[in-house]
Amino acid sequence: MAKIAFILLCHKDPDAIIRQALSLTAVGDYMSIHFDASAPKAAYDKIRSALKDNPNVTFSKKRIRCGWGEWSLVQATLYAVEAAVDAFPRATHFYMLSGDCMAIKSAEYAHEFLDKREVDYIESYDYFKSDWIKTGWKEERLIYRHIFNERTQKKLFYGMFEFQKRLGLTRKVPDDLEIMIGSQWWCLRRRTVEWILDFTKKRPDVMRFFRTTWIPDETFFQTLVRHLVPEKEIECRTLTFLMFTDYGMPVVFYNDHYDMLLSQDFLFARKISPAARDMKRRLGVLYSTEGVNFQISNEGRSLFKFLSGKGRIGRRFAPRFWETESSLGRERELLIVVCKKWHVAKRLLDRIRQMTNIPCIEYLFNEEQTALPDLGGIQTTLGKRHRHRRALMRMLFDYYDTDKLVVCIDPGNLDLLEDFCRDRATTRVLEIECQFSDEYMIGHAMRVGLAGDQTPQETLNRLLPTIRNDILHESDRIRDAEFEHYMRIRETETPEVNAETLEAFLTVPHDQAIEIARSPYLFAD
Template sequence: MTRIAFILLVHKDPEAVVRQARGLAASGDAVAVHLDARAPAEAWRILQNGLCAEPGVVLVERRRRCGWGGWSLVAATISALRLALARFPDATHFYLLSGDCMAIKSAAHAHELLAREDADWIESVDFFDGGWIKTGMQEERLTRWHLFNERERKGLFYASLGLQRRLGLRRRLPADIRLMIGSQWWCLRRATVEAVLRLLDERPDLRRLFRWSWIPDETLFQTLVRHLVPREEIRSRSPTFLAFTDYGMPASFHDDHHEMLLAQNALFARKISPCATRLRARLSELWASQRRDFPRGGDGRRLHDYLTGRGRIGERYGPRAWEVGGRVGVGRELLLIVAHKRHVAKRLVGMIRQLGDPAVFDYVFDEEGAALPPLGGFERGLAKRSRHPRAMLRVLFEAQDLARLAICIDPCRLDLVQELTEDRTDLRVLEIATRIDDAYLRLHAQRLKLADTDEAGLDLLMPTLRRQFDGESRALGEAGIARHYRLVEGAPAEDNAKALQAFLDIPADTALGIARTPHLFDD
């Protein structure tokens, strides 16, 4: 029978930790809690009072002062593991969690998975050739002595590192161990944990290697498990789902990420925002449920990047600091064609081009391959255009000697629309309102590789994507744009013609001809 002993590393919010530990233990599992020694004495008292009567929960009495990137986190983990091994002799698996982690599957599902797969779940790739480290220090994590914590003693940390570089000092790495790296969040079998701790006791050289390395929680267990366990008994991925921000920090999940999280091929997720009270309540209920139907819904990291790339963090719109500078200028007309279905907007643009005025360009801020004339470098790449969009538009007006210009933009670019309303240009917006059904959303998710082809998994993503699309349309309507017109799929051609006539400033019969274009809204 599977019983998980959760190794819970926490440093704040003791009341939430009490609820978290009780919820995990209520499923018949066990919990060993290590509270950072830097936490206030009151936090320790709350944990003792709240958990001392729980038979499935133990507290690590010898607490460590934990600092990110240092040995202290590994030492705290080892202390909790030793305690859990002694106090829970029937525990079959040991799962490392933080106070910000929550289950995204039921306990019943987790137990069945671990019983079915006789393996250790730990990401473990080659330290030197695996390409796991994307930025910052790489091989020097292990080949230099790290005597100071970078976050607590930054000056000494880099002074020591610089001195070792100048003197050519390098640590000798063990010849019989292949060094590995991976996520610090794992789930290991009992025999594996016992073997790892025994090896550390027998090999002081290994303990010294990781004791004076940088960020050893990403290398010690990953290396020793791969050294001790046959490859076929290792699932080289973390059982905990997490995504990262543009700054390389773990992203926080909010109330509207519920469907996305449940669709991930993982048992827990990190980090759940403390403000996501509804999400936390739903996930707590999920762990206690007997639910077993969890279809896969694609790559959550890719979906998270897609959503935050559209200015979205939860349901908040993130400001873009570089969207400043430059003015389009007074006396110019800028026409924005806003549509979720880009092929419909491009079809309309093709007809507008035939009029000769205004000049029109496709998705210049949304598509890398948008066709643009030479603009002194602005035309070379999407990132460059997006950095200073108003300045780029001004250059486009001047380079083409234009008085009127129309461009297509994605509805997610509400920040740009709002910025342009503050400009002195004559701004008009034409919103193309098309029907967005589940079939289109499925194709959209597959085109962007947000999901695999599993129908149940795709269904699980539909609420997230629909909420995103509906929210963007609603925000555009609430933006208070004075000259906002709508071309609506299914509306009478006469109504759409009025919108086109006002937007483009063209004769009524010309507008009606465009509005009656066959297949204008077709997919």
């Protein structure tokens, strides 16, 4: 009889992780957990404390900080797999999961399913011949070395790429490997996992290669399984049901998807909405239930394509009206930095990026050239960003796989502030109060087209009070709006005083807030 050791990579929501572990181990299966080292220590301690007496749960012996597209995701997986192999000698299969996955079949069904065939379940398509990568880089992921994070160190990431490209510093793929690509959600037999761990010790050249490839979690296990396991023992599919929208974002499942998910030819589903509490409760109970007869129809993907193509807003399987226009998500935190001196806000965001793991985006509603990921075209113009502001913001939360996001908005965009502050999400507004010298005000007038190089000084002297009053008026309107979570730091205050506000705004430890508040030249013009 199959015994599954679940490999869980997670970084948030400790209560959900505890429930998931208790549900999946209640019938004798196992779980090995890697909890991201960048997450709060208190959250990790809570998970350890709640599961310490569960003999079917183990933890990675080492925790590391994980970043999207980095080798760290593969390394974290290997740490969790090593812990599972050592702790659970009776485990026959190792199943890769995330905190957003839930079982859509019973343990009884899953064990019988795995016992039927002696194969590994993993997507592994030819990297160069398949069309698994729809757009963007392909060969560049492999032949150049990538040591920086594309999302948090964008300038360094692309700067290093351009440097290597100009100098022709390419490298060869290891000669004996045929690079494969596919979903990271696999289910492998114990023998295969042991072969992989043994391979990682014997082939440091291959490990060096993958450590500096981009998005190796889509290629590392996929390549090694094909290299080590006979083709007839590989089923090229994932056992986790997931779909993507036309924007490349994962489809999120809600309460009324329960029956549809159970009828799919998969063992797990991803992503289950945090708001789908009733479905999570039902799925949690389902895994331990015996004697359930599942009618497999497998129509999920075709139904989604048909109904979403029809644009039936609010109909089943299509985007709901509250999903498309109404809310960013009740569990999310949108942190808005408001400042007329854009360079000051950008310096603050740079420091927040350095000191925390919170994604930060600069003036996306004010500057067309703001660096944004490809979200299917919704981000291409300022007009589209304003019209689809909530959809854009929600897609950014999904893209960065986060529940907390920092953005910059000009104080003149009161309509955006009012809209976001009315959302069900927790929205906090931090206004940066700066001092404005006459020289800065003249420069501002020129930047916005109110003055030019040839404007007489007398005209500037008459214009400056009006511009200054306009800036003060924008600030007054924000305060008059009486937003629930409005905060302010001032150029004239000490870093210690500003740190108290930053601590509340970012919900970070006081020492981190102090470091951010003491950023050198923060208010310099």
